[in-house]
Amino acid sequence: CSRWEEEKNEDGVKWMQLEHRGPYFVPPYEPLPKDVHFYYDGKPLKLSLATEEVATFYAKMLDHEYTTKEIFQNNFFHDWRKEMTSEEQEIIKDLDKCDFGEIHKYFVDKNEARKALPKEEKQKLKEEADKIQEEYGYCILDGHREKIGNFKTEPPGLFRGRGEHPKMGMLKKRIMPEDVIINCSKDSKIPKPPEGHKWKEVRFDNTVTWLASWTENIQNTLKYIMLNPSSKLKGEKDWQKYEVARRLKDVVHTIRAQYRKDWKSKEIKKRQRAVALYFIDKLALRAGNEKEEGETADTVGCCSLRVEHIQLHPQLDGQEHVVEFDFLGKDSIRYYNKVSVEKPVFKNLQLFMKNKDPTDDLFDHLNTTFLNKHLQHLMDGLTAKVFRTYNASITLQEQLKALTNPEDNIAGKLLSYNRANRAVAILCNHQRSIPKTFAKSMQVLQEKIDAKKKQVEEAQEEVKKAEDEFKDTKDAKAEANVEKKKKLLKRLEEQLAKMNIQATDKEENKQIALGTSKLNYLDPRITVAWCKKFGIPIERIYNKTQREKFAWAIDMTGEDFEF
């Protein structure tokens, strides 16, 4: 436990000692073999090195749907031309006349060749990767050797945003040492830049947690090299996050009473704030910062909802005051929900929407800064996102309480856990695309279940037969046989039950992503306590990485922990 209980640093100081090797730079571009050609207008054309490299980025993505989109093609072609020599610019004027087919095939083949490599060769590659990990993947922070999260620079390539991103296809440039700022402690061994290069800057800022940073050229924002979630620094922050959420538990009732009162406020701004907060609390919506138009995909959160994103139904499917939400949230994941809301909320929404265009802001007097200022005033450390953490964790705790049957076997209890986890994922709208092999693997499972059912039936008959025989003969051998057959039947029935559970779980899970809530929203202490209480080995819920990340919770939690 001691590791989590070392003394705290003062005011914003994150470490006293930080030593590392700097980022690992991706290997330089390898030119194409002579017999792999690019064709323009049907004729082979030898490209300059820089032009060729960018061409390979496009060629590699050729069978991806992305490359068929006009925005992608235009952005790519625009940026590609900038890399060309003036001679090349003279010739290559039309993307449609470019043939990347041979280059594409070269990379597909190369990939397959790599997969087909003999075992020893693969082993060798792995050892090389491990060596790099060993050398660059760790740092020393305040005397502890800590794992780094992302120690490699991002390779150059074509930008792929999520959803309808206006910058898709743009060229993401190669990161050079000259772009990189190193952060470490003054008295540490300062990382050496690669031969013949120098760092952009070396600084000694112990009020931040990053080891290195650079500015990315697509959005002009900073990227960082930071520690792995298993590190003490990240673990403590995570713990702190859940402690804030637990404090919200104590005041949430007051806050709810407050926003209900504010629904009737004379100030429109307060009313909007109160309705937005109701959504954030009840539906676990994100805050919704405003975003710069044209720079990113068009997505929204609570405060940035527009009139077009909701529809009001005084009556719907036997419910009153129904709000129908339909918008794209983070990562362009669709949020669709029909919710019966309290009457004053409904009335307020009607008011907010009056005389507005579909593209106008629903909460036109509200932004996240104003909302968060209010929340800060209600509780120290409270911001909009704390509601998501709080509601997620409290839901897990409640669902576990409601769903766990102490009589169940481990598989049954695990199903209950997954269902509780799933309830949270649904609340937070964590979705995934249905796995490509889903239908097939479901069918395979169903066939197995049917086969097992048959076996169970057969076994039942066998038992009956054995029992009849015993009734006739009354001999010990026949009696033993009855026992044997019964045992077999029981085993088969258990197998069948397990398969049925598996099928249910799989079906319920096909479009839901459990990982994000498990990793970021659910206080791990709830899970640890549940495992202890019901005798479930923690490895059945958390894999190795997750156990490392949640080491702080596994260390300190007893079975009576309450969120």
Add this chain to the structure above:
DNA sequence: CCTGAAGACTCAGAAATATAAGT
């Protein structure tokens, strides 16, 4: 002091890779 931009950090699903299960 206010405001918008920059900075720092958390959270997000897809894709790549490793491992287990099936044949």
Add this chain to the structure above:
DNA sequence: TACTTATATTTCTGAGTCTTCAG
């Protein structure tokens, strides 16, 4: 046992939230 396929884990980096800074 060797190969193939399904599943689990890990990596990747984009997309949010919230804080801090500069003019």
